Amino acid sequence: MSNFSKNRFCPTEINQQELRQRAYNQRWAELPEGTIPLTAADPDFPIPEAVQDSLKEYLKGGYLSYGPPAGLPEFREAAASRFSARDGIDLSANRIVAIDSAASGMVALARAYLEAGDEMLIFDPVDFLFSHGADKAGAKTARFKITASDEIDWDLFESLINPRTKMIGLCQPHNPLGRNFTEPELRRILGLAQKYDLWILADEIWSDIVFQPSRHVSMLSIDGSAERTLLLQGTSKSFGLAGARIGFIALPDSSHVENFLEKSGALYTSFGAATLSQIAAIAAWNRCSQWLAEFVTHLQSQRDFACERLARLAGVSISKPDATFVLFPDISKTGWSAEALSEHLRQYAKVAVVPGSERWFGPGAIGHIRLSLATTRDILDEALNRIESNWPV
Amino acid sequence: MSNFSKNRFCPTEINQQELRQRAYNQRWAELPEGTIPLTAADPDFPIPEAVQDSLKEYLKGGYLSYGPPAGLPEFREAAASRFSARDGIDLSANRIVAIDSAASGMVALARAYLEAGDEMLIFDPVDFLFSHGADKAGAKTARFKITASDEIDWDLFESLINPRTKMIGLCQPHNPLGRNFTEPELRRILGLAQKYDLWILADEIWSDIVFQPSRHVSMLSIDGSAERTLLLQGTSKSFGLAGARIGFIALPDSSHVENFLEKSGALYTSFGAATLSQIAAIAAWNRCSQWLAEFVTHLQSQRDFACERLARLAGVSISKPDATFVLFPDISKTGWSAEALSEHLRQYAKVAVVPGSERWFGPGAIGHIRLSLATTRDILDEALNRIESNWPV
Numbered sequence: 001m002s003n004f005s006k007n008r009f010c011p012t013e014i015n016q017q018e019l020r021q022r023a024y025n026q027r028w029a030e031l032p033e034g035t036i037p038l039t040a041a042d043p044d045f046p047i048p049e050a051v052q053d054s055l056k057e058y059l060k061g062g063y064l065s066y067g068p069p070a071g072l073p074e075f076r077e078a079a080a081s082r083f084s085a086r087d088g089i090d091l092s093a094n095r096i097v098a099i100d101s102a103a104s105g106m107v108a109l110a111r112a113y114l115e116a117g118d119e120m121l122i123f124d125p126v127d128f129l130f131s132h133g134a135d136k137a138g139a140k141t142a143r144f145k146i147t148a149s150d151e152i153d154w155d156l157f158e159s160l161i162n163p164r165t166k167m168i169g170l171c172q173p174h175n176p177l178g179r180n181f182t183e184p185e186l187r188r189i190l191g192l193a194q195k196y197d198l199w200i201l202a203d204e205i206w207s208d209i210v211f212q213p214s215r216h217v218s219m220l221s222i223d224g225s226a227e228r229t230l231l232l233q234g235t236s237k238s239f240g241l242a243g244a245r246i247g248f249i250a251l252p253d254s255s256h257v258e259n260f261l262e263k264s265g266a267l268y269t270s271f272g273a274a275t276l277s278q279i280a281a282i283a284a285w286n287r288c289s290q291w292l293a294e295f296v297t298h299l300q301s302q303r304d305f306a307c308e309r310l311a312r313l314a315g316v317s318i319s320k321p322d323a324t325f326v327l328f329p330d331i332s333k334t335g336w337s338a339e340a341l342s343e344h345l346r347q348y349a350k351v352a353v354v355p356g357s358e359r360w361f362g363p364g365a366i367g368h369i370r371l372s373l374a375t376t377r378d379i380l381d382e383a384l385n386r387i388e389s390n391w392p393v
Numbered sequence: 394m395s396n397f398s399k400n401r402f403c404p405t406e407i408n409q410q411e412l413r414q415r416a417y418n419q420r421w422a423e424l425p426e427g428t429i430p431l432t433a434a435d436p437d438f439p440i441p442e443a444v445q446d447s448l449k450e451y452l453k454g455g456y457l458s459y460g461p462p463a464g465l466p467e468f469r470e471a472a473a474s475r476f477s478a479r480d481g482i483d484l485s486a487n488r489i490v491a492i493d494s495a496a497s498g499m500v501a502l503a504r505a506y507l508e509a510g511d512e513m514l515i516f517d518p519v520d521f522l523f524s525h526g527a528d529k530a531g532a533k534t535a536r537f538k539i540t541a542s543d544e545i546d547w548d549l550f551e552s553l554i555n556p557r558t559k560m561i562g563l564c565q566p567h568n569p570l571g572r573n574f575t576e577p578e579l580r581r582i583l584g585l586a587q588k589y590d591l592w593i594l595a596d597e598i599w600s601d602i603v604f605q606p607s608r609h610v611s612m613l614s615i616d617g618s619a620e621r622t623l624l625l626q627g628t629s630k631s632f633g634l635a636g637a638r639i640g641f642i643a644l645p646d647s648s649h650v651e652n653f654l655e656k657s658g659a660l661y662t663s664f665g666a667a668t669l670s671q672i673a674a675i676a677a678w679n680r681c682s683q684w685l686a687e688f689v690t691h692l693q694s695q696r697d698f699a700c701e702r703l704a705r706l707a708g709v710s711i712s713k714p715d716a717t718f719v720l721f722p723d724i725s726k727t728g729w730s731a732e733a734l735s736e737h738l739r740q741y742a743k744v745a746v747v748p749g750s751e752r753w754f755g756p757g758a759i760g761h762i763r764l765s766l767a768t769t770r771d772i773l774d775e776a777l778n779r780i781e782s783n784w785p786v
Contacts, residue, residue, distance in 0.1 A: 018454045025459035025662065046455030055669075056449050061411045062439030064636035064673070066418035066629075100493055100638070103663040132661050236459075243457035243668035245493070268525050269418065270496040274667045275636035276448075280457070 008291070009298035014044045014376055022243070026352060035350045036375075036383045041175070041326055043240040043374035047280075048291040051239065054283035055276060067275040069266040070257060071098025071248065075278040079248045082285040083233070087207075087218040094254040097261065098273040100245040102205045102234030103129050108271060109230050109249060110137035112263040113199050114166055120201070121160055122169040125176060125328075125361035125368070130169040130203070140164070145364050148177045148319040148328070154188050161192065167199040168192070170219060173206045176328040176361055176370045178321020180214045186222050193228055200229045205247070206324045208238035208292055211300045214322040220250065227252045237325070238292055239284040246277035299325045302373040302380055309384045310371075314393040325373045328356065332367030334393045341392070342369055349386035401684070402691035403770055407437045415636070419745060428743045429768075429776045434568070434719055436633040436767035440673075441684040444632065447676030448669060460668040462659040463650060464491025464641065468671040472641045475678040476626070480600075480611040487647040490654065491666040493638040495598045495627030496522050501664060502623050502642060503530035505656040506592050507559055513594070514553055515562035517757035518569060518721075518749065523562040523596070533557070538757050541570045541712040541721070547581050554585065560592040561585070565612060566599045569721040569754055569763045571714020573607045579615050586621055593622045598640070599717045601631035601685055604693040607715040613643070620645045630718070631685060632677040639670035692718045695766040695773055702777045703764075707786040718766045721749065725760030727786045734785070735762055742779035 019028040026039035070076060076093035084091045099105035106129045114120065116138030122130045124143035131141045142160045146152060168189060173180040181189075193200050202219040210216045219229050234247030251257050265271040306327055307320045315334030318327065331341055338355035345351050354360065356368030373380060412421040419432040463469060469486035477484045492498035499522045507513065509531030515523045517536035524534045535553045539545060561582060566573045574582075586593050595612040603609045612622050627640030644650050658664040699720060700713045708727030711720060724734055731748035738744050747753065749761030766773060 015455065018456050019458070022454065022456045022460075022668070023458035024461040027458065029461075040459060042458050047457050052452045052455070055452055059445045059448055061415065062408065062445070063411050063415045064440050064634050065412070065416035065420065065435050066433060066635040067415075068417040068422075100667070101662060101665075103658075103661065104665075107658055107663045129661070129663065132658065132663060136658065136663075241457050242459040242662075245665060245667045265496075265500055265525065265529065268496065268522070269494060269635075270500045270522065270525060270529075272494075272497075272638060274493070274638045274670050275415070276669055276673075277667050280669075 008294055009045060010377055014379075015046070019044060025242070026354070031352055035346065035352055036379060036386070037352045038371040038375070038383055039352045039354050041237060041324070041372050041374070042242050043295075044376065044379065045240055045295070045374070047240045048284065048288040050287035050291070051241070051280050051283045054279055054287070058276065058279045064275060066269065067272065067278065069261045069272060071096065071273060072275060072278050075282055078282040078285050079233070083218075083250075087216065087221050089218060089220045091220065091250055095250050095252070095257060097249050097251065097257055097266065098278055099247050099249055100273040100277070101236070102203065102232050102247040104245070105232050105247055105249050106130065106133040106201070106203065107136045108260070108264045109201055109232065110134055110139065112260050113230065114139040117164060118166040119162065119164040120167040120169050121165055123171065123174065124363060125356065125365035126169070126171050127175045127203075128360045130171070131362070139166075143362050143364070146177065146179070148179050148321065152185060152188070158192055161196050161198070165196065165198060167201055169201045169203070171203045171206070172219060173210060173216065173323030175206055175324055176326050176356070176365065176368070178324045178326065178328065180210055180322040181217065183217050183222070186217060186219055190219070190222050190225050194224065198228065200225065201232065202229050203232040205232065205234040206237055209296060209299060209325055210323040211296070211303065216323070235281050235284055238295075239288060241277070241280055241284065244274075244277040244280045246273050246281045299373055302377065303327070305377070306371070306373055306380060306384060309388065313388065313391050327371045327373065328368050330368050336392060338367060338369050344392055345387060345390065349390035351383045351386050401687055402438060407769055407772075408439070412437060418635070419747070424745055428739065428745055429772055429779070430745045431764040431768070431776055432745050432747050434630060434717070434765050434767070435635045436688075437769065437772065438633055438688070438767070440633045441677065441681040443680035443684070444634070444673050444676045447672055447680070451669065451672045457668060459662065460665065460671065462654045462665060464489065464666060465668060465671050468675055471675040471678050472626070476611075476643070480609065480614050482611060482613045484613065484643055488643050488645070488650060490642050490644065490650055490659065491671055492640050492642055493666045493670070494629070495596060495625050495640040497638070498625050498640055498642050499523065499526040499594075499596065500529045501653070501657045502594055502625065503527055503532060505653050506623065507532040510557060511559040512555065512557040513560040513562050514558055516564065516567065518754035518761070519562070519564050520568045520596075521753045523564070524755070534562075536755050536757070539570065539572070541572050541714065545578060545581070547585075551585055554589050554591070558589065558591060560594055562594045562596070563612060564596045564599070566603060566609065566716030568599055568717050569719050569749070569758065569761070571717045571719065571721065573603055573715040574610065576610050576615070579610060579612055583612070583615050583618050587617065591621065593618065594625065595622050596625045598625065598627040599630055602689060602692060602718055603716040604689070604696065609716070628674050628677055631688075632681060634670070634673055634677065637667070637670040637673045639666050639674045692766055695770065696720070698770070699764070699766055699773060699777060702781065706781065706784050720764045720766065721761050723761050729785060731760060731762050737785055738780060738783065742783035744776045744779050
C-alpha cells in the first residue's frame with residue numbers, strides 16, 4: 001500500500017446508499033446489492049463541491065429560460081480558455097458548441113459531417129459510440145486493428161482509406177486500450193487526413209485522465225489540424241457529471257458552427273444542452289483543478305495496484321495504460337470467452353465487468369474484459385480479492 | 394384593471410437584470426436594452442421556489458451519475474401519476490420516456506416512427522417543430538388549414554390522407570391559434586387515424602395553460618387512442634423550465650418504449666435528459682400546483698387585457714384564445730406584411746413580436762403576428778402602449 005495516495009479520494013468518501021439510488025448504466029442502481037460494479041466508466045465519487053456550490057448559486061438567480069443555441073457565452077468562454085491553456089492551443093469561444101454529452105455530440109457530428117454510404121475509419125477495438133454515430137448517419141465504419149502499445153503500420157492504415165472514406169475517428173487517449181497517441185502518431189493521422197481530405201473526429205473525453213510521465217497531446221495542438229478536426233469533449237470521466245449530460249464540440253471556425261447549429265437542430269431548440277449543466281461544467285473547468293489532480297493521482301495508484309494483481313492471474317496478459325481509468329486485460333489464454341468469464345465473475349465473485357464484446361468495442365476486443373478503477377481503494381481491493389478467489393483457471 | 398389578478402405574478406416580480414443575462418431565443422438577452430420581448434413562449438417569471446429547493450436538496454446527495462435510459466424511476470412515476478390524475482387517464486410509468494425538451498422529443502419521435510418519404514398530416518398554421526421533426530426524419534408534411542374557431546371540414550381533412558400518410562400531428566391546445574380542440578374533434582381525429590392506421594403525435598405541451606371555462610382534453614383520454622398516440626409533454630411553458638430542457642413522451646406500451654430507446658440512442662447514452670432537469674420536473678409536477686394555478690389566473694387576465702386593446706387597433710382582427718399564453722392577431726387588413734410590421738414595431742415601438750411567417754408556422758400564418766403574454770401586467774401594459782402609439786395604420 002506504499003503508493004496509496006493520501007488525498008480526498010482516500011480513505012472511503014463514497015456513499016453506497018446514494019449510488020444505489022443514482023448510479024445507473026450497469027452500476028450500483030442496476031445490480032443486486034453486494035455486487036461491485038467495475039463496469040461503466042463513471043466514478044464512484046461525488047462531484048466536486050465547487051460544482052454543487054456553483055449550481056446552488058446559479059439557482060438563486062431564479063431563471064432557467066431558453067439558452068442560446070451554441071451554449072451560454074460564459075460556457076463557450078470557459079471551454080475555450082480552459083482547453084487552450086491546458087493543451088497549448090488557441091481555441092476561441094466562437095468555435096465551441098455545448099452538447100448534451102459526448103455521446104450525443106458523436107451522433108450529431110456524424111450526422112452533420114457524413115452522408116449515407118460514407119465511411120469512417122476507426123480503430124479496433126474502440127468505444128462503440130464511434131460506430132453508433134456512423135450508424136445513425138447511415139455511414140459505415142472500417143476498422144484498423146491496434147493494441148495498447150504496438151507500432152502502427154501506417155501503410156496498412158492508409159490502405160483502408162478509399163473514395164468513400166470521409167472521416168477518421170480518433171479516441172485520444174484511447175478507450176478501452178488506455179493508449180495515449182504520441183505527437184508523431186497524431187502527425188501521421190493528420191497527414192493522411194490532409195492527403196485524402198478527411199475530417200478527424202477527435203474524441204478527447206479522456207484527456208484529463210493521463211498518468212505521469214505521459215501527458216495529453218490534443219489533435220488540435222498539431223499544426224494544420226484545426227481546419228479538419230472536430231473535437232469532442234465531455235465532463236463525465238473527469239468530474240463525475242455523466243448525469244448532467246454536458247460536453248462540447250470545437251469546430252474549425254464559426255461558419256462550421258453556424259452550419260452545425262442548423263443541421264443539429266440547435267438553432268430550433270431541438271438539440272442543445274441544459275443551462276444548469278453548462279453551469280456545472282464551467283465550475284468543473286474553472287474551480288476544480290486541485291480536485292482533478294488528486295483524482296488522477298488516486299487513479300494512477302489504483303492502476304498500479306490493480307495491474308499488478310491482475311497480471312498474476314492465470315491466463316491474463318495486461319499492459320499498464322498511460323491514460324483512462326479503465327483496464328483492458330487480455331483473458332483469451334484462460335480458455336474462457338469474455339462473456340462467459342464476465343458472467344462467472346458476476347455470479348461467483350459478485351463483481352461486474354464489461355465483456356470485450358464485438359458489439360461494444362469491435363472485433364479487436366474479443367478475448368478481453370474491461371474494468372473501471374474509479375472507486376475507492378477499499379472497494380477495488382475487495383473486488384480484486386473476490387476475482388482472485390473465484391478465478392476459474 | 395378590475396380583473397388584474399392578485400397573486401404572486403402581480404405586482405412585478407421579475408428581475409430584468411437576470412433576464413438580460415439568461416433569457417435567449419429572441420428575448421431579453423438577445424435584444425437591445427429597452428426593447429420588450431413578446432417573442433418566444435417563455436415566461437418572464439422565475440421558476441417556482443419549490444423547484445429550486447428540490448434541486449438544491451438533490452445536489453446535497455453529491456452524485457450526478459448516469460441516469461437510466463428512459464429516465465429516473467421517480468421521474469417516470471411522477472409524470473405518470475400527475476398526468477393520469479390531471480387528465481383522467483390511466484398512464485403507467487413504464488410508458489414514459491424522459492426527453493431533453495419537447496422539441497427534441499418531436500424530432501426523436503419523427504425519426505422513430507416515420508421513414509423517408511412518409512407523410513405527416515399537420516394543421517396550418519402550427520408550430521414549426523412539427524415540420525422540423527418530419528424534415529429530420531426525411532418525411533414530408535401535408536397541411537390542413539384551420540382557424541381559431543371555425544368548424545373543421547372533416548371530409549376535406551380526410552381527403553389529405555393518402556397511402557404515404559403515416560402520422561397526424563396534433564398540437565393540443567394549439568400553438569399559435571390558442572384553439573383547444575373539443576372531445577368530439579379529438580374523436581374525429583382518432584377515428585381517421587384508426588381508419589387509415591396512422592400514428593397520432595399529440596403535442597400537449599400547452600395543456601396546463603387552458604382558461605376557464607375551457608378545460609384541457611388529452612388525446613389519451615379518448616377511448617381507443619392509447620395504442621396509436623405518441624404523447625409529447627414539456628415543462629417550458631408551464632414552469633419556465635426551457636433552459637432545463639426536460640419533458641417526456643408517453644408511448645402505447647413498454648415494447649414501444651424499448652423500441653424507442655433503441656432507435657433514439659437513449660439505450661446507448663447518445664440521447665436522454667439530464668438527471669438534474671428530471672428532478673426539476675418532478676418538483677414542478679408534485680409541488681407547484683398552487684403556483685401554476687396562480688400563473689394561469691394571471692395569464693387569463695393578461696389575455697383579456699391584451700385582446701381588448703389589440704382588437705381596437707386599425708386593421709386588426711383577433712380571437713380570444715382558450716389556451717396558451719400567445720395571441721395570434723390577424724393583421725392582414727393593415728396592408729402591412731407580418732415581417733414589415735414586426736420590424737416596424739421593433740424599431741419604433743421597441744417591442745419584439747414573432748412575425749407569422751410561413752417558415753415558423755406554415756402558410757396559414759401569413760398576415761398574423763404572435764405575441765407572448767407571459768410577463769407582468771406593467772410590462773404588457775407598456776408594450777401595448779408603445780404598440781398603440783406606433784401603430785402604422
